[in-house]
Amino acid sequence: MPEQNKQNPETKNLSEIVSDAFKELNETFIAFFKAPKALWGVNVPYIIEGLVYFGILTILGKYSSENLSVNDAQAGLIYSFVTGGITFSMLMFGGVSDKIGVRRSLALAFILFIVGRFFVALSGSLHMGSGLWSPMFF
Incomplete structure (x- = not known):
């Protein structure tokens, strides 16, 4: 063996x-x-x-x-x-x-983020709706 x-x-x-x-x-x-x-x-x-x-x-x-x-x-x-x-x-x-590249993607995402934040900030004073359809929700 x-x-x-x-x-x-x-x-x-x-x-x-x-x-x-x-x-x-x-x-x-x-x-x-x-x-x-x-x-x-x-x-x-x-x-x-x-x-x-x-x-x-x-x-x-x-x-x-x-x-x-x-x-x-x-x-x-x-x-x-x-x-x-x-x-x-x-x-x-x-x-x-x-x-389109990382820099352009990040710039586009940042712009969309700022626009969204703008609508959220103004949603209470612009009477944009409430509940599920308000910008605060989306």
């Missing part, structure tokens, strides 16, 4: 395991902080956007039920349309962003 090499796994005590884990964690943080600025410029806004997105989704149903005078079924529809709209927009406008 051919001899089989039996490898004994290294046996480490608890203090060595913990020490190795902290060394690996330390190396990860060092690599994280030495990352190029471009990586930081992409990932930090992405993390903030993710926090905002999931934060809004968390309170959207409750806000809709309490402040827009809709029942739970309508609040669920609102929630579905918002998440579906965001997903559809990413699918459709991702290609547009690739075609």
Whole structure:
């Protein structure tokens, strides 16, 4: 019979395991902080956007039920349309962003953001409607 090499796994005590884990964690943080600025410029806004997105989704149903005078079924529809709209927009406008470039895409998004904020700010004084059809909702 051919001899089989039996490898004994290294046996480490608890203090060595913990020490190795902290060394690996330390190396990860060092690599994280030495990352190029471009990586930081992409990932930090992405993390903030993710926090905002999931934060809004968390309170959207409750806000809709309490402040827009809709029942739970309508609040669920609102929630579905918002998440579906965001997903559809990413699918459709991702290609547009690739075609016109990142700078133009961001400039266009910022302009649309400012116009939307303008309508939200004036929605109370311009009598633009209330409930689901007000600019405050959209």
